[in-house]
Amino acid sequence: MADTVIHPTAIIEDGASLGTGVRVGPFCHIGSKAVLEDDVILKSHVVIDGNTIIGERTNIAPFASLGSAPQHLGYKGEDTKLIIGQDNNIREYVTMNPGTVSGRGQTVVGNGCLFMASTHVAHDCIVGNNVIMANNATLGGHVSVQDFVFMGGMSAVHQYCRVGIYAFVGAAALVTTDVIPYGSVIGNHARLEGLNIVGMKRRNTPRAVIHKIRSAYRLLFAQEGTLQERIEDVSEMFSDSEEVSRIISFIKAESSRPLCTPKA
Incomplete structure (x- = not known):
């Protein structure tokens, strides 16, 4: 096991828990309730505040601030949590806030995610595994982002919205509505442009599966009938498809x- 290495200029408050192999660079500040699991790396000038847990092998770049008070007027210093999973890459100036008592009480980030410079995860969000948020992408409070979502640079998701698995959010898109799994959205306000075919191919989704998803999408957002009728039809026609x-x-x-629906 690698030894834990702490630079002499770093401040580690009493009560903080550091696993084996942790590396804390110059001028970092780790609060008394923070937990850094094995092999976490803080490059320099990183602030870990509040009741924050950071999973194994997560790498945090300079000037990231994780676990500071939520940007919520109702927050009164309650002991809420920020939980960050394993193998995440958190780049410069990223901010993530813990939950609120009026919400989930915790913000949760999964495993294997990439948060590029200046991205923000607000209070009470749930972020899945293998999510990529490009530079300056922002999640409002209470947002749910499922696995393998890609968010383009300077995009933003409105409070309480959901973004489904494998969805793609285009650069500078402003998402104010729920994005279906495998969907691709662009624009301000964002509209459903189609399916994230590129993302599915990159994840080696079989051609037959992509064909089913495409066929179901066309039926779901056709002009004929009501949405409820189309949902029932698609459910019956593609009952054998896990993705649909x-x-x-x-x-x-x-x-x-x-x-979120296509442009009329």
């Missing part, structure tokens, strides 16, 4: 935001 069922379940799930 995932889209249907996403649409049917309770949500405080409307569904």
Whole structure:
């Protein structure tokens, strides 16, 4: 096991927990409730505040600030949490806030994500695994982002929105509605442009699966009938498809935001 190495200019408050192989660079500040699991690396000038857990092998670049108070007027210093998973790459000036008592009480980030410079994850968000947020991408409070989502630079997601698995959010898009799994959205305000075919191919999704998803998409957003009727038809026609069922379940799930649809 590698030894933990702490630069002499770093400040580690009493009570902080550091695993084996942790490396803390110059001028970092780690709060008393922070937990850094094995092999976490803080390059320099990183601030870890509040009740924050950072998973194994996560690499954090200079000037990131993780776990500071939520940007929420109702927050009164409650002991809420920020939980960050394993193998994440968190770049310069990234900010992530813990949850609020009026929300989930915790912000949760999965494993294997890349947060490019100046991205922001607000209070009470849930971010899945293998998510990529490009420079300056922003999540408002209570947002849910599922696995393998890609968010383009300077894009933003409105509070309480959901972004489904494998979805693509274009650069500078402003998402104010729920994005279906495998969907691709662009614009301000964002509209559903089609499917994230490129993302699916990069993840080696079989051609037959992509064909089913494309066929289901065309039926779901056709002009004929009501959306409810089209959902029922697609559910029946593609009952053998896990991917299409995932889209249907996403649409049917309770949500405080409307569904992102193609431009009329």
